[in-house]
Amino acid sequence: MKKFKSGPAHIFNPIPKNDTEVIAHGNAMAASGNYPVGTDGCFNVGISGGCGPSCFLYLRGDCGEPDEMIDRLDKDELVAHHKLYT
Numbered sequence: 001m002k003k004f005k006s007g008p009a010h011i012f013n014p015i016p017k018n019d020t021e022v023i024a025h026g027n028a029m030a031a032s033g034n035y036p037v038g039t040d041g042c043f044n045v046g047i048s049g050g051c052g053p054s055c056f057l058y059l060r061g062d063c064g065e066p067d068e069m070i071d072r073l074d075k076d077e078l079v080a081h082h083k084l085y086t
Contacts, residue, residue, distance in 0.1 A: 004028035015050030016041070053077055061085065 004013045004021075006028040013029075016022040022041040025048065029035040041057050042064050052058070053069050063069070066085040073081055 006031035008032070010034075013048060015048040016044050017056060059084075 004010070004025045004027075010029050010032045013025060016025045019041065022044045025044045026035075026037075026039045029039065029044070029047075030037040041062070042051075045051060045055050045057060051068075053072050055063065057063055058066065058069060061084040063085075066081065069081060070078070
């Protein structure tokens with residue numbers, strides 16, 4: 001598992017790539033004192049710049065705002081999108 005930094009350096013943390021990393025990332029951000037404990041996966045991925053069609057939460061069907069991806073999808077990805085979210 002990657003080590004996520006807390007304090008001011010938390011802005012340099014990598015994008016969480018799985019559920020375990022989401023928790024570690026959220027804990028590091030909470031330890032910085034600027035974020036609440038218990039942030040969800042989409043928050044942690046999104047604030048790290050990882051929101052998009054390659055996000056593991058999106059690909060798993062757990063994205064809370066999946067229609068935001070539509071403009072970024074090619075034809076095959078659009079078919080997969082509709083299977084996941086309709």
